[in-house]
Amino acid sequence: MYDPSQRVILLVEDNPDDELMTLRAFRKSNIHNPVIVVRDGAEALDYLFLQGKHAQRDPGIRPQVVLLDLHLPRLDGLEVLRRIRANEQTRTLPVVVLTSSKEERDLVESYQLGVNSFVHKPVDVTAFFDAVRQLGMYWLVLNELPSPRRNG
Template sequence: MVDVNQRVILLVEDNPDDELLTLRALRRSNFHNPVIVVRDGAEALDYLFVQGRHAERDPDIRPQVVLLDLHLPRLDGLEVLRRLRAHERTRTLPVVVLTSSNEERDLVESYQLGVNSFVHKPVDVTAFFEAVRQLGMYWLVLNELPPPRSS
């Protein structure tokens, strides 16, 4: 069971290999925060808006950070970001795009939609682990969130 005071990570990733690498990188960096994994954009919104198959979860558990892939089934990451920023409850939620996309338009549109950070997934495993370690250090240890807004 997840405690509302724990700094939860929401990982939105459809690639099982990238999911495993991210989880390993967090553990190796000694981040033992709960990680909620969803595998498509629609499920990410269900989790964040406490609806659908996630309607029964504790709505007071707010992720400290969302690690969002862009190329997702059902609803892509840019549309997820667009919907998060349009809603008062999730407007200030930290979102880091963690993607293999090298498309400049993905980078530009992500920032236009209000992403907090855009990170290319390094191909090299060591570099990937280091990138996740640095993300974890900043978003889980150093960064402070504003209080949640009501819906």
């Protein structure tokens, strides 16, 4: 169980190598925030909307940022982003697309759907570590979020 005051990262990544490199990059950069890893788009939505196996999780723990791959099983990243932005409770949640996609249409559609940032996964390990470090520093240290809205 995580302390709700901690800034949690939701990593939506189906590639185990990219997951491992991202987690290693956070550790190497002294970013020790809890990282919740989900491996497909449907599970990401279950986590965010407290459904399925995540129905009993603490609703007070809201991710500080979602790192979202686009090419995911069951439900692709663009559909995940669409549903995040369509829901009042998650509309302001920062979402960073972290993808190997070089498709211009993925970039354009991500921004049309309201992504906060779009980052290509560098192929070079050192560049990948640096990109993840910079993402972590910005979204976890510098960026400020509004308080989540409460129903009722």
